[in-house]
Each structure stands twice: as structure tokens, then as C-alpha cells.
Amino acid sequence: MSAPLPLDLGEPALLLTAPVLGFAFGWFLERSGLGHPAKLAAQFYLRDLTVFKVLFSALVTAMLGAFWLGRLGLLDLGRVYVPETFLLPQLAGGVIFGSGFVLAGLCPGTSCVAWASGRWDGLAVMLGMLAGVLGYMLAQPLLQPFADATSRGSVTLPHLLHVPTGLLVAAITAIALGGFALAERIEAKHAGVLEH
């Protein structure tokens, strides 16, 4: 369980939360216009910053929510899974992911959204993604030493920078709000966001 709120749902109900959250995630991606490759690709040319705005605002919402739920004793943050950091493999993964993203104009989540809203290129990207997963699994014995390299454990920014969590939360919120204002200005220069 990754968010141990005081809810004792039992196994079947917990399994149900996954598709419910998945559909909600897809719905919000689609409603934000992120099922359209042109809109996503425009992000990389700084013409339409919807991706940045949607994902960074989701991040800030989750961060503020987790902080305050923890502070109010509703969420035991010590039991929230923090994925481990593997510096080089994750950097390499980021480069591969980014290249695929800009090439296809879709990422894994948005490719599903694109196909669900009737775009065949969404299906093509989904199949490409699955082929990539299969390829990685087949090559896994060869790649495992690299995948395990440069392990840094479960690091969080407050531990890494030795600053109080609240200070980081405030700083990241400020960066986000400043970024949103800047994004709106950049978009205004390019005569608004792309219609979908």
C-alpha cells in the first residue's frame, strides 16, 4: 500500500482503487488536451506549455496534500514507499524516454489517452512501448549490472539538502507559481495555447 491513510479497505477494494485512479488519471489527461501529439510536441518548442502546467500543478497538489495529511496525522509518511535512486540508469532511462516522447509526441499515459479518444497513432505508440518493455525484459540479464549501478538508496530532497521539509515545500510551490506565470507569458507571445 503506498498511501496508508487510515482506511481498512481489504484486498479486493484495494485492487479496485487501481483502475479507478487509472481512469481518473486518463480522464484528466484527456480533458487537459494531453491526448494530442501536436500539443505535447509544442512543449519542447516552448510554444504550448500545457504539459508543464498540468504535471507541475499535479506535483504541487500532491506535495501539499501529502505534507498536510502527514502533519494532521492522517497519513503515515514513514510508510509511503520512496523509490530508490539509481543515478546513471535513471539518467539513461530519462534520455530514452524523452527522445521517444518528442519523437512520438506522446508518452505512455497520453498514448493510452490518445487511443481511447480515437487516435490510431496512440495505438502505435502503445504497441511501441510494449515492444520496448518486451525488449528490455529479454535483454534484462545483460542489462542488470547497469540497472543496479550507482545506487543511492531512497533519497529525498530534505535529507539530501539538509533543510526542513516545509522550506522545500514552500520553495517548490514558489518555483511552480513563478513557472506558471512565465509559461502564460511565453504562450501569450505565441498567441495562446493550441486548440484541441
Place this chain on the structure above:
Amino acid sequence: MRTLTPRRLAMAAVVLALGALAAGEPRPPGQDLMALAAEIEAERDHVSAPELAQWIRRGEPGLRIFDLRARAEYDELHVAGAEWVTLEGLLRLSLPGDAKVVLYSEGGAHSAQAWLLLRARGVRAVWFLREGMYEWIARVLEPRLPRDPSPAEQAEYDVALPLSRYFGGVPRRDVPRAQVPTGYWTGSETRATTPRVAEAVGRIRRRGC
């Protein structure tokens, strides 16, 4: 309305972020210390030497054992697979999320302090050997059964016997009661002391183990 809603959301984010700045940490004040106190009270903070021996023997996933004694003492004798580390070095280590950390020192005091520091730093699975190296020697390497064993002593010895052989120890039976090591596990209040540990290590060294 189109610009009003984002503006309101931004204001809410600013209020929550400023509150977070004032609050400092995302935990109710004192909650962590209370949780640690409850763990200590329930004696979930330590592992016994035979339990640790079984973990090592079955290759418990993620097990990391740290010896907090002086380097010379570690070089002389240490628990199988243990890594030598100073207290500061231990806190600088980056441990994977699934690590099972076991700490030991000469007695229990130093490793209990290390346990508290690691738990406070957020490492979840940490235990220490309550009587440290002395307990490892007395209960795993050199288990001794007195001539007139109680059922509890016999049961303890039966568990220790295969473990002792596995770790190259020397189990003994029919030992005069005065020579049977005592500790918290025998209900004795005696604690590991430097002379007792040094004497036990010296005995093992003389045997050439």
C-alpha cells in the same frame, strides 16, 4: 472566471506553502518520538543472537550487519558477514529501502544509541544485539549446557547446537554450572563488560578459530 479560478488556486497553494514553511516537518509534533518509544517498550528494537544466526544462515534478503566496536576488535573476531563501521560512518551510509540492518557493539549501549539514530533518520528495519558480541559468543559460537539443565536451557542448547557448528563454534555439554555464560536470556541481570568479552574472544583466539 477563467482567470479567477487559477488565481484562487494559486492563493490556496501560497497559504498552504507558507503554513508548511512555518510547520517545518510533515509530522504531528512529537509523533516520531512516541512511535519510537512504543517500539522500545514492546522490545521490537532488538534481535537475539540465535535469531540473527538463523537470518545469516538462510540468507535473509537485504540483511546488513554492522560492527560498531573498535577496528582492532573487529579484526580479531566479528559476526559472520558483518561490516565494520563507525557511528558517523553508519549515518552517512545510503541504505536501500529494503535493507534489514542489525547493529552490535561490545555490549548493548553503543548499538542501542545507533539504533535510535538510524530509526530517527527514517531507516525502518533496524535491530541490535542486546548484549552485543558477548551474546553472539555465548549463544551461538560457544553455547554451553550445564550438567543439570532445565528444560529451557535444554531447548536453548538444541537450537544453538546446529548454529554453532554452522559458524565454526564449539558447543559443549555437561559443563559445570559456574562456567555457563549468563545474560538477559538466562534471566540474569549481568551485562556484557569489556573483560568478559575480551576473555571470551581470547579463548577463541587461543583455540585458533
